[in-house]
Amino acid sequence: MPNDTAILLIHSPDQPGLVHDVTGFIFAHGGNIVDLQQHIDPEENAFFMRVAWTLEKFTLDTEEIASRFAIIARRHQMRWKLRFASNRHRLALLVSKESHCLYDLLSRHESGELPVDIPLIISNHDLLRSASERFGIPFHHFPVTKDNKAEVEQQQLALLREHRIDTVVLARYMQIISAGFVEAYPDNIINIHHSFLPAFVGAKPYHQAYERGVKIIGATSHYVTADLDQGPIIHQDITRVTHEDSVRDLVRIGKDLEKNVLAGALWSHVTNKVLVYRNKTIVFA
Incomplete structure (x- = not known):
């Protein structure tokens, strides 16, 4: 456009x-x-x-x-x-240890496929600093413990304000963010959850799926609310699995879904095609 x-x-x-x-x-x-x-x-x-x-x-x-x-x-x-359309979204990518979603978004951004600005990457671990440096984006490490979490969130929010961030992307950021953080960015924090919500909320959804013997696994990208994994869904996809697939197989197969679902949701968001209504979305083509 x-x-x-x-x-x-x-x-x-x-x-x-x-x-x-x-x-x-x-x-x-x-x-x-x-x-x-x-x-x-x-x-x-x-x-x-x-x-x-x-x-x-x-x-x-x-x-x-x-x-x-x-x-x-x-x-x-x-x-x-x-x-x-001339006002490009300014994104902050929040990550932990998993690199697949981060690399995918950075590659799309570098190729011009994702028309946004990414001034910074934030992580609660230092493992992905090299990925950030490879793409020339400043990396900010905030170690998080149960004792300092509230203080760290205030530091993160100050950094986001400093860089005029309008959209926060949780690209496998394995921390539950507080209601106060969510309130600072209503309908502008996008998460990727590695299951087909509302199934298997919370931690280790692939393990939960394996234990139930599911025949499909999925990924869901949604806006973040104060309720864990309950926010308005933007994009989802699934793929078939069988009884022969181990937990490790489910994780490997699911990573491709996660990358594509997060990228698809983010594309809809940054091209201004998502309308939030109550706890649902209207996503225009």
């Missing part, structure tokens, strides 16, 4: 005239719509919409758009977010 593009994500009670008023606002100011998707949930009487338009001939300055659109939003009881 061109950099001179504005994007609106909207949800509201369903009612006549919503699409007309939104597209009419864009047309009235000279915008050219390049993408429009909508969804209606009849059980919730809820309307969801993503609309993107070019700003090349748009008659409002970017600073004016929000205040002018707010008039329409109030009329229809809309919850909405305005984004601009």
